[in-house]
């Protein structure tokens with residue numbers, strides 16, 4: 512049978528070698544995928560840079576194979592990449608992202624592990640009913656928590672709001688849109704009172720896909736905006752937050768792999 516080369520991710524099952532990975536780290540940003548591969552994995556091979564959806568095959572320090580892949584921004588792009596990753600044999604996905612905190616105790620520079628998502632995302636409605644739970648895999652999530660504890664990184668565990676827009680959907684008023692709809696004004700405070708920790712743009716759809724397709728998904732995001740104080744991204748804290756999220760996810764992948 513010829514190797515089926517997937518149109519968007521730009522590689523197929525046969526490109527994954529004789530010891531194919533079952534686990535993927537999935538970043539929104541292709542530069543983050545590259546950083547993970549170059550800094551944390553061994554014997555790395557570039558699989559594709561198609562459409563900026565960079566994918567790398569590498570090995571964990573324990574010798575187990577792993578993918579570092581890119582979802583792009585937002586749920587429509589993530590849904591395409593995840594569908595194709597599952598078709599090449601991926602069974603566990605850890606999203607490594609960035610987010611904005613909406614709780615006063617969650618500082619910029621820290622990390623949030625999502626155990627579930629409030630999913631306000633159109634793409635997810637093509638996959639499951641709106642009421643379908645967006646829940647992280649408990650075993651992969653516990654591996655993230657253990658990894659954070661072993662690496663002595665402070666973490667927050669809880670519910671994430673996944674929305675489709677960075678500006679309107681996250682109630683940003685300092686943008687090109689002069690007319691934030693009434694339905695969105697006050698939504699951040701409402702979510703804060705509902706004990707939602709943070710805003711990002713992919714987890715909800717990822718978690719629903721995991722339920723429907725039957726794979727395991729978890730997510731960790733570095734906090735780069737503190738929405739209690741301002742709408743801005745705090746660049747000075749970004750590298751620390753992202754580096755911690757990556758280190759925890761890589762260690763969690765190793766913990767999960769050795770337990771299974």
Ligand SMILES: O=P(O)(O)O[C@H]1O[C@H](CO)[C@@H](O)[C@H]1O
Nearest residue numbers: 539540584585608609711712
């Ligand atoms: O840093 P990534 O993984 O892209 O995640 C967050 O950053 C993007 C918005 O800036 C969205 O994709 C959001 O979910």
Ligand SMILES: O=c1cc[nH]c(=O)[nH]1
Nearest residue numbers: 609610611711712736
């Ligand atoms: O505030 C933020 C920061 C990163 N990503 C988001 O979606 N929101």
